[in-house]
Amino acid sequence: GAVVSQHPSRVICKSGTSVKIECRSLDFQATTMFWYRQFPKQSLMLMATSNEGSKATYEQGVEKDKFLINHASLTLSTLTVTSAHPEDSSFYICSARVHSLNTEAFFGQGTRLTVV
Amino acid sequence: GESVGLHLPTLSVQEGDNSIINCAYSNSASDYFIWYKQESGKGPQFIIDIRSNMDKRQGQRVTVLLNKTVKHLSLQIAATQPGDSAVYFCAENRDDKIIFGKGTRLHILP
Numbered sequence: 444g445a446v447v448s449q450h451p452s453r454v455i456c457k458s459g460t461s462v463k464i465e466c467r468s469l470d471f472q473a474t475t476m477f478w479y480r481q482f483p484k485q486s487l488m489l490m491a492t493s494n495e496g497s498k499a500t501y502e503q504g505v506e507k508d509k510f511l512i513n514h515a516s517l518t519l520s521t522l523t524v525t526s527a528h529p530e531d532s533s534f535y536i537c538s539a540r541v542h543s544l545n546t547e548a549f550f551g552q553g554t555r556l557t558v559v
Numbered sequence: 560g561e562s563v564g565l566h567l568p569t570l571s572v573q574e575g576d577n578s579i580i581n582c583a584y585s586n587s588a589s590d591y592f593i594w595y596k597q598e599s600g601k602g603p604q605f606i607i608d609i610r611s612n613m614d615k616r617q618g619q620r621v622t623v624l625l626n627k628t629v630k631h632l633s634l635q636i637a638a639t640q641p642g643d644s645a646v647y648f649c650a651e652n653r654d655d656k657i658i659f660g661k662g663t664r665l666h667i668l669p
Binding site: 449477485487488538555 | 601648655657
């Protein structure tokens, strides 16, 4: 299957700083990319959907000014957690999709963010 | 509200037996479903998918069954192996987004 690469896999940052997570589709062009957050022993919660060249669509309850998403090309999307706090510590996962309708999405390896 | 959910949070199966993981959904407009496997510390891995115009689809050692009448989805894993230990999620394609259910942890007994 298609490969989605997410970087970094782990990051520790100080409270109040910002962290950028990259998501790349390595062998295909992604029409749409999704960002999820997963707390321990819970399911993946969709944070936002981004389409190349347009603004991301955020799910209810997700602060767009805190979680900045940029989808500048068909192979790269970034999530920046701004002014991170300990409660932002979580597992962040991206996925990419070629077409929007009824096709599978391919997932990155995830990024474990720890805010101290 | 409408959601995709699972009946059992944990399933223990003897190695070599078949596993059946169930999922209920409530959005009758959903027309595409996916099963994912997630190992500890990793992203979800695609297992199999099914569209609503089908009621059964088979892959290698896996079968997905869809019952639209009762809005039920199941994943069957044949001859369960230790490497099948993971959390399994059913997911629903809704409004061009993939929404995940709660997950079932599959535990393999030796």
